[in-house]
Amino acid sequence: MQALTDGSRLMTEALVKAGADVFIGYPITPANLLYAYSKNRFKTFLAAPDEITTLQWMSGFSISGKLPVTATSFPGFALMLESINMAYMMELPMVIVLVQRLGPSTGTATCGAQGDLSLLSGMLSGGYSIPVIATSNAHDCWTLADKAIKTANRLRTPVILLTSKEEAMTQFSFDLDLLESIAPVERKFHTSEEPYIPYKRDDDEIPEFLPVSTNKHQVRITASTHNEKGILEGITPAALKNTLKINEKIEKNLASYLFYELDEHPHAETLLVSWGVTANATREAAMELRKNGTPVSFFLPKTLLPLADVYAEILNRYKKIVFAEENHPGQLKKLIYGFKTPSHVHAVNKIGQMIDPQEIIEEVKKHG
Amino acid sequence: MDNQFIISETLPFCKGCGHATVSKSTEKALQKLELNPTDVILVTDIGCHGIIDKAFATHTVHGLHGRSVALGSGISAGLNNPDKKVIVFVGDGGATIGMQHLIDASHNGFNMTVVIHNNMLYGMTGGQPSEFTPEGFKTPTLPEGAQHPGYDICSLATQAGASYVRRITAIGDISEELAEAFSRKGFSLLEIMEICPSYGVKSNPGLKLKQLVKDAGIEIKIYVDKEQKAFQTQEMSNTPELLTPKLNIEKKFEAKLEKPIRMFLSGSAGEGVQSAAELFIRAGMKSGLHVTKKGSYPVTVGVGFSASHLILSPDEILYSGSPQPDVMIVTSADGLKFARKQIEKLSEDKILFIDESLEKPETKAQLISMPLRKEAGARNAMIFALFHYLQKEEFMPMETLKEVFGESKISGNKKLKELVESSF
Known part of the structure; x- marks a missing residue:
């Protein structure tokens, strides 16, 4: 079934089908379509007066046993930061769709960008990671929205679904029959008669969840450094251990939410790397290069945080690497290589406009 | 207890x-x-x-x-x-x-x-x-x-x-x-x-x-x-799905297109640029083409330029930007201001449709000046231009665009409907 659609529509429907039951948001361009679709699609929709309230209400709904979603862009996301740290520390499942636009500050609301990855990589005080999963095409908008909900629920954590203006707003023809069906998330709460210990972890370091709607057990939820009982107790060994366990949970379970595409050419010495909105241009560049006799491979990481070991293994196989990202410093490149880019790594960077496949092709040719 | x-x-x-x-x-x-x-x-x-x-x-x-x-x-x-x-x-x-x-x-x-x-x-x-x-x-x-x-x-x-x-x-x-x-x-x-x-x-x-x-x-x-109205969370059941058969655009016509066409439409906010662009790509889908439509506009809703980048292609479209459009259509002074740099880059094999009331920009492209605003009105100048463009290029049947136009709200405009019927 061919439909004229957009990424926001696909994401919203997938989020609802996956079991998200409340959308709370404050409108901001270019996340407005997600807000508009959610208004009539989610079981519950709340218009919050600002983005701090949005995240606090979402946390409240999560504490009550619901799976909340919001959609925003950098200016709103910046206001949410402290509260996202809170939700991370409280270990509350929720999904935040971050639709990137050109910054810094209010920048240009109607211009796309891939400018927020560096922020996301350092958004938690302490340098820990929240799962960040980035869409790169229509199909991702569907499947990764589903995975974001499932990951948030299973890992008891906020998850960032990273996208951008063109992915969320550009209309395109798409065969809806290509979409796999999505099963609603299965929510498992503490059912034992044993007293509930809010941050006691299983073998995967994931604590059982119990909403405050229960009257069987006491539930304690805490943002400050706390022990497994949820008691605020400063830098005791038990409390510090719990803090580290939250991070361990995110890293240990990475395989369950690790998404990437790798299209390797048997004779390629050059690897094209891209993510998000630039991935399609990079894929097109790879196809054209191959057609014209230049064998290249194409790597598209979709789980951007935490970075997986397998990414390093892939990158290390190539003599020449070209990153393409719609930001000036090359944020994924910097995340991988730090402040000093190795000489075999090149980049196509741009702001204010989508990167053209020809620009990537030229960069590849420039380096032989 | x-x-x-x-x-x-x-x-x-x-x-x-x-x-x-x-x-x-x-x-x-x-x-x-x-x-x-x-x-x-x-x-x-x-x-x-x-x-x-x-x-x-x-x-x-x-x-x-x-x-x-x-x-x-x-x-x-x-x-x-x-x-x-x-x-x-x-x-x-x-x-x-x-x-x-x-x-x-x-x-x-x-x-x-x-x-x-x-x-x-x-x-x-x-x-x-x-x-x-x-x-x-x-x-x-x-x-x-x-x-x-x-x-x-x-x-x-x-x-x-x-x-x-x-x-x-x-x-x-x-x-x-x-x-x-x-x-x-x-x-x-x-x-x-x-x-x-x-x-x-x-x-x-x-x-x-x-x-x-x-x-x-x-x-x-x-x-x-004093008892005031307490908050009650609304929980709706069976909310309408967003992906329904209603979205289906069935192929009914056959396009004659061997490679993608990239279009850049530029006009003023509130003058129907985005809706005209959407009609055109819907017509493309009815002709079996793959399409994308990327909007560009300032943050204000009702003033300034409104532009749309379209791609119609016989093959799947990956990159949806359009740095080198094959055709540009400019229907207003706001649109011209926004599109001017792009117009300067157009080569001889490209086409520029422009409203006759606007100054003629320097371009190597084939320039077609038409009384779009005068004949169809400011609000409908873009859809009118798109009809003209299709008449010239004929890469999909005119019937496709006419059918999509007929199904749309803007065909409720009697004068426009008559103009389309008499012109195409």
Whole structure:
């Protein structure tokens, strides 16, 4: 079934089908379509007066046993930061769709960008990671929205679904029959008669969840450094251990939410790397290069945080690497290589406009 | 029924602190109301008052400074159950930071009670003044005394629509007053005047709470006790799916296109550029083409330019940008201003349609000037131009565009409909 659609529509429907039951948001361009679709699609929709309230209400709904979603862009996301740290520390499942636009500050609301990855990589005080999963095409908008909900629920954590203006707003023809069906998330709460210990972890370091709607057990939820009982107790060994366990949970379970595409050419010495909105241009560049006799491979990481070991293994196989990202410093490149880019790594960077496949092709040719 | 709400033998407050009075009276009030500890959710935040939660047997949620009211609002709306009692403890510092949350919760009528522990300064950080510090009241960092009266949160909450608002002093047993606030439906607020034994007393020697309150003109009274509409979370069932057969655009015609066409349409906001662009790509889909439509516009909705980048292709489209359009259509001065740089880059094999009222820009492209605005009106100039373009290029049947146009709202414009029928 061919439909004229957009990424926001696909994401919203997938989020609802996956079991998200409340959308709370404050409108901001270019996340407005997600807000508009959610208004009539989610079981519950709340218009919050600002983005701090949005995240606090979402946390409240999560504490009550619901799976909340919001959609925003950098200016709103910046206001949410402290509260996202809170939700991370409280270990509350929720999904935040971050639709990137050109910054810094209010920048240009109607211009796309891939400018927020560096922020996301350092958004938690302490340098820990929240799962960040980035869409790169229509199909991702569907499947990764589903995975974001499932990951948030299973890992008891906020998850960032990273996208951008063109992915969320550009209309395109798409065969809806290509979409796999999505099963609603299965929510498992503490059912034992044993007293509930809010941050006691299983073998995967994931604590059982119990909403405050229960009257069987006491539930304690805490943002400050706390022990497994949820008691605020400063830098005791038990409390510090719990803090580290939250991070361990995110890293240990990475395989369950690790998404990437790798299209390797048997004779390629050059690897094209891209993510998000630039991935399609990079894929097109790879196809054209191959057609014209230049064998290249194409790597598209979709789980951007935490970075997986397998990414390093892939990158290390190539003599020449070209990153393409719609930001000036090359944020994924910097995340991988730090402040000093190795000489075999090149980049196509741009702001204010989508990167053209020809620009990537030229960069590849420039380096032989 | 287990009615012990405080499970700690000692409370974590300085000697003489009003916070202890509030906590003990809260337990008594909840006992009076015969509530179960697990039917109560105590939400606290940062500040001396907030460290009480570990002493309570209720559910406890300890959040961010100043955000406990918003967090409590979310819990209340999430539970959507008036039998559960959400109680928020916040200090005057937290109430200052989260003032909007207080107004908002009063306005929405969330089922909850906020207890403001107003000791007129920030106790945990060394005694800085808050916006609640009364005129003349001294603190360690404000030895000259506050220059302005503090906020009257009770008046503000009342104005915003709270059901029950009262100010009392933390002297003696205040469980009756707390029980009254806890028992009200919707949003209730109790502001409790206290004096910080560490900083307030030392900075204002000899000052008694009752006298201070009287001198500052702070009224101890019930501001409102009137049932207002309480917040109820709407839960819709069977909401309409977003991907339905209605979206299906069936192929009915055959396009004659061997490679992608990239188009750049540029006009003014409010002149139907985006809707004309959408009609054109719908026609493309009806002809079996793959399409994309990327919008460009300023942040304002009704003024300035409005542009649309279209791709129509016989093959799947990956990259949806269009740095080198094959055709540009410009219908207004705003559109020309926005598109000018792109026009300058057009090569000889490209086409530029432009309204005849506009200046002719320098271009190598084949320039076609037409009275688009004059003939079809400003609002329909773009769709009219697209008809002309298709007539010239013929890469899909004219019938396709006519059919899509006929199904659209703009065909309701009789004059335009006649113009399309007579011209194409």
